[in-house]
Amino acid sequence: MTTRREFLAMAGHVGAASAITxxxxxxxxxxxxxxxxxxxxxxxxxxxxxLAGKSPDPDRIIIGKDNHVCGEGHATHxxxxxxxxxxxxxxxxTLKGIAAGRAWPGGEVPSITQEKCAFHPYVQVAPKDAExxxxxxxxxxxxxxxxxxxxxARRTLFNIAQPQxxxxxxxKLELRRGNVVEIDCDAHNWMSAWVFISEHPYAVVTDQAxxxxxxxxxxxxxxxxAWHPVLGTTAVPVKVSRKxxxxxxxxxxG
Amino acid sequence: MQRxxxxxxxxxxxxxxxxxxxxxxGQTAKSKVAPDPLxxxxxxxxxQCASCHGAKGDGEGPGAYILSQAPRNFTLGAFKFxxxxxxxxxxxxxxxxxITKGLAGETGAMMPSFAALPEADRWALVAVVKRFAGITxxxxxxxxxxxxxxxxxxxxxxxxxxxQCASCHGSAGHGDGPSSTTLKDDQxxxxxxPNLTRGLFKRGETSKxxxxxxxxxxxxxxxxxxxxxxxxxxxxxxTHYLQSLDANSNPEAxxx
Numbered sequence: 001m002t003t004r005r006e007f008l009a010m011a012g013h014v015g016a017a018s019a020i021t022x023x024x025x026x027x028x029x030x031x032x033x034x035x036x037x038x039x040x041x042x043x044x045x046x047x048x049x050x051l052a053g054k055s056p057d058p059d060r061i062i063i064g065k066d067n068h069v070c071g072e073g074h075a076t077h078x079x080x081x082x083x084x085x086x087x088x089x090x091x092x093x094t095l096k097g098i099a100a101g102r103a104w105p106g107g108e109v110p111s112i113t114q115e116k117c118a119f120h121p122y123v124q125v126a127p128k129d130a131e132x133x134x135x136x137x138x139x140x141x142x143x144x145x146x147x148x149x150x151x152x153a154r155r156t157l158f159n160i161a162q163p164q165x166x167x168x169x170x171x172k173l174e175l176r177r178g179n180v181v182e183i184d185c186d187a188h189n190w191m192s193a194w195v196f197i198s199e200h201p202y203a204v205v206t207d208q209a210x211x212x213x214x215x216x217x218x219x220x221x222x223x224x225x226a227w228h229p230v231l232g233t234t235a236v237p238v239k240v241s242r243k244x245x246x247x248x249x250x251x252x253x254g
Numbered sequence: 255m256q257r258x259x260x261x262x263x264x265x266x267x268x269x270x271x272x273x274x275x276x277x278x279x280g281q282t283a284k285s286k287v288a289p290d291p292l293x294x295x296x297x298x299x300x301x302q303c304a305s306c307h308g309a310k311g312d313g314e315g316p317g318a319y320i321l322s323q324a325p326r327n328f329t330l331g332a333f334k335f336x337x338x339x340x341x342x343x344x345x346x347x348x349x350x351x352x353i354t355k356g357l358a359g360e361t362g363a364m365m366p367s368f369a370a371l372p373e374a375d376r377w378a379l380v381a382v383v384k385r386f387a388g389i390t391x392x393x394x395x396x397x398x399x400x401x402x403x404x405x406x407x408x409x410x411x412x413x414x415x416x417x418q419c420a421s422c423h424g425s426a427g428h429g430d431g432p433s434s435t436t437l438k439d440d441q442x443x444x445x446x447x448p449n450l451t452r453g454l455f456k457r458g459e460t461s462k463x464x465x466x467x468x469x470x471x472x473x474x475x476x477x478x479x480x481x482x483x484x485x486x487x488x489x490x491x492x493t494h495y496l497q498s499l500d501a502n503s504n505p506e507a508x509x510x
Binding site for chain 1 (some may be wrong): 446
């Protein structure tokens with residue numbers, strides 16, 4: 001008879017093989033593993049993310065419970081924030097597929113806070129396998145439910161109940177295939193947040209005016225890519241020269 | 255390279271044992287041709303599991319549409335019924351137990367027991383499910399301290415209130431809490447908060463099963479992990495409180 005132990009041994013081998021594969025596929029879109037180097041005479045790209053077209057209507061979800069903390073009416077926490085000049089907030093601007101450049105500075109401590117039944121920040125960038133610190137400031141039950149986005153599907157990363165104000169939890173963001181973490185609260189279905197996982201530090205979130213700046217970029221030609229949780233992805237080619245300041249905007253058609 | 259060679263040898267040996275383990279199915283001859291340790295499991299899976307869970311393990315089997323609760327999509331690697339921490343892979347024993355025991359529930363929302371399959375075949379299925387799920391490391395089991403004899407139902411009721419179980423499960427456990435109307439699973443399908451007064455607990459009806467659900471959470475569903483949010487004594491009191499809501503064993507419990 002095949003015993004349990006033998007099957008465990010087999011499963012172990014399968015596991016080891018997969019782990020090696022997983023490690024090997026930790027590469028960027030161009031099929032090259034990101035290499036951290038000392039960047040000398042790097043260039044800078046600054047500009048704005050813009051929405052050229054009309055801002056899509058946000059989901060208007062009724063605040064159907066806990067109104068004493070969450071407020072009244074409808075929640076529009078995923079609203080596309082565009083300033084008077086078309087500048088787009090909450091957008092991750094990144095150098096897609098950059099093969100080599102500076103390392104993450106280290107000491108990144110991504111965190112997220114639940115307050116008045118909303119997640120803050122709505123969009124953030126975190127290094128691969130970073131540990132997310134989770135705060136609940138509301139005197140009621142939130143359950144922070146994080147998923148790795150794999151195409152249309154979602155894989156649960158963690159789902160942590162925080163029934164009291166002041167509770168703090170930590171959990172690693174260990175993704176297998178994707179690079180976007182979607183965060184929900186099952187107790188308050190309008191709550192929404194996103195974490196963009198980047199292997200390299202050339203990924204930043206735009207400010208309220210849609211502005212961004214990427215620094216210490218090795219000279220070369222890149223694809224400047226913008227990702228927005230509602231609008232999707234868009235990209236423009238960009239060239240970076242030694243010590244030069246380059247200006248580039250990325251625009252969503254809307 | 256040495257390690258690779260050793261692995262191949264171990265696999266071949268294991269495959270041989272696998273083949274010897276199931277003489278009735280004629281696997282001995284077949285395994286000599288294809289010494290794949292998962293071959294037997296794959297065969298059993300296609301016969302017993304694929305009609306609901308799908309040939310690719312994605313929960314899209316031909317019989318899936320008829321079920322009120324969708325069969326698990328193994329490829330996402332999230333499992334509800336584990337003895338491990340939230341977000342972590344189940345142990346082999348967890349998967350084996352689910353296959354053996356099945357999952358309780360109403361028609362269309364349950365999984366039958368496969369205890370009638372030979373034990374070796376059930377372990378083979380564990381390996382198949384793990385492959386679908388891409389499980390590369392087993393999760394860390396949570397502690398389940400011994401169950402106390404005394405049942406502190408009033409404490410349990412207070413813990414139910416403090417942890418705000420009623421948010422989904424309703425103040426009397428009928429599954430009618432304010433959030434019960436908006437719940438979705440990991441694939442954005444509408445799901446409902448279980449009615450806790452019917453004595454039906456999917457993982458199982460033992461005290462330990464109920465206790466584990468609080469600590470592990472049910473990954474892929476809205477049920478979060480309450481690890482560290484209450485003491486073991488409080489969680490045992492909550493367990494006993496939920497058991498006391500069972501209208502079958504306690505006719506008084508379900509009176510409104």
